[in-house]
Amino acid sequence: MIYIKEKPYKMAGRMFHINDSIVSLGGTNSNQVEFGGSDFPIIAGPCTIESKEQMLECAMAVKNSGAKVLRGGAFKPRTSPYDFQGLGEEGLEYLSLAKEKTGLPTVSEIMDSSQLEMFSDVDILQVGAKNMQNFSLLKSLAKSNKPILLKHSFGTTVEEFLLAAEYILAYGNPNVILCERGIRTFEKETRFSLDIGIVPLLRELTHLPVIVDPSHATGRSDLVMPVAKAAAVSGAQGIMVEVHNNSKCALCDGAQALSYKAFEFLTEEIKKLMPFRHEPLNPFLGEISE
Ligand code: PEP
Ligand code: MN
Numbered sequence: 485m486i487y488i489k490e491k492p493y494k495m496a497g498r499m500f501h502i503n504d505s506i507v508s509l510g511g512t513n514s515n516q517v518e519f520g521g522s523d524f525p526i527i528a529g530p531c532t533i534e535s536k537e538q539m540l541e542c543a544m545a546v547k548n549s550g551a552k553v554l555r556g557g558a559f560k561p562r563t564s565p566y567d568f569q570g571l572g573e574e575g576l577e578y579l580s581l582a583k584e585k586t587g588l589p590t591v592s593e594i595m596d597s598s599q600l601e602m603f604s605d606v607d608i609l610q611v612g613a614k615n616m617q618n619f620s621l622l623k624s625l626a627k628s629n630k631p632i633l634l635k636h637s638f639g640t641t642v643e644e645f646l647l648a649a650e651y652i653l654a655y656g657n658p659n660v661i662l663c664e665r666g667i668r669t670f671e672k673e674t675r676f677s678l679d680i681g682i683v684p685l686l687r688e689l690t691h692l693p694v695i696v697d698p699s700h701a702t703g704r705s706d707l708v709m710p711v712a713k714a715a716a717v718s719g720a721q722g723i724m725v726e727v728h729n730n731s732k733c734a735l736c737d738g739a740q741a742l743s744y745k746a747f748e749f750l751t752e753e754i755k756k757l758m759p760f761r762h763e764p765l766n767p768f769l770g771e772i773s774e
Contacts, residue, residue, distance in 0.1 A: 491643075492647060492650075493643070493646040493647050493649070495650055495653040495654055496647075496650045496653055497690060498690065504691050506518050506519070506693070507520055507661050509553070510607075515589065519721060519722055520692070520693030520721055524720075524722055524723075526553075526725065526754070527724040527725070528549075528555060528724070528725045528727050529546055529551070529554045529555035529726070529727060530542050530557075530726065530741070531699075531734065531741065532557045532560055532570055532571075532575075533556040533558055533571055533578050533579060536578045536581065539575075540581060540582050542582075543585060543588065546744075546747060547586040547587075549744070549748040550755075552589075553591055554588040555726075556579045556590070556592055557593050557736070558570050558573070558592055559572060559575075559592075559594070559595045561612050561614045561615065562736070576592065579606065589607035590605075590608070591607065591609075591610050593610040593611070594606075594609045594621075597620070597621055600628060606630075608630065608632070608661070609625055609630050609631070610632075611632060611633070611634045613635045613638055613700075616635060616636065616637035617640065619648075622651040622655070625652060626652045626653075626656045627655065628657065629657065629659075630657075631659040631660070631661060632659065633661045633663055633695075634649055634660055634661065635663045636663065636664050636667070638666060638676055642682060642686065661693045661694075662690065662694045663696070663724060664678070664682055664695070664696050664697070664720075665678070665697040666700065667679070674704065674707065675700065675701070678696070678701035678702070678711060680715070683715060684762055684764065688764050693721045693722070695715075695722035696712070696720045698711035698715060698725065699726040699737070699742075700740065703737075703739060704739060705743075705746065708725060708740065708750070709746070709749070712750060712754060713753060716757045716758075716761060717757055717760045719763065719764065723754075725742060725750065726740055729743075731743065
């Protein structure tokens with residue numbers, strides 16, 4: 485007898501929603517972006533917005549190399565309270581200026597629902613790994629009509645990740661993009677451990693767009709390119725990459741930042757891989773057993 489295994493995530497799963505969901509960002513013509521369709525949008529920018537000049541320069545550089553969405557952290561969830569916490573609202577103003585200058589839509593991490601008004605000009609609200617199971621935040625963001633970029637917390641299972649997405653869907657916002665960025669294991673050479681198998685697995689289990697963040701996954705600029713390439717051919721529908729003009733002086737995550745030149749090279753290499761992208765053949769492949 486063939487039966488379909490029940491999953492606790494009813495709205496995020498493929499069971500009642502077989503076809504891939506597409507999360508579209510408004511914008512006119514050339515700046516329109518779709519996650520989950522045939523495109524492979526690249527999100528790029530600095531980990532942290534450090535100054536107006538840095539943000540604007542980096543925005544132009546990544547746009548010229550083909551980035552489709554601009555990232556920049558204004559509120560940083562740092563492990564230590566003594567580390568740079570981001571420029572806050574001032575940073576978001578620089579991100580808006582960069583958006584105006586480049587025409588690119590933006591993404592930035594929101595840490596608390598009280599910040600929603602400040603994020604009115606940000607196109608995608610990012611929920612960071614450390615907040616993936618902040619259920620009250622997920623519920624409040626579900627009330628906003630903006631796309632949510634939900635990052636996989638480093639201490640949770642795929643099922644817990646999809647249940648976090650389920651919160652956003654169940655509370656009213658269908659526009660969720662999932663971002664795999666590695667989990668914590670005993671390995672210390674890389675910042676986190678990226679199980680690349682999770683990418684095609686997620687594509688089977690969910691209709692939501694899946695992207696990969698090779699920067700936080702590895703924590704090392706030399707590993708960003710090969711991991712980004714692996715993501716592209718394993719079924720990811722985009723990547724998010726950190727870029728800095730002078731990574732040695734970066735206020736946050738310098739070791740994993742790509743230079744402008746390295747980012748340009750990465751986008752060229754990724755283009756070559758587009759014919760080899762993995763697509764799940766049968767959405768129920770992993771769900772049907774005898
Ligand atoms: C980030 O993307 O800025 C970030 C902090 O990543 P993560 O939440 O995955 O650690
Ligand atoms: Mn970072």
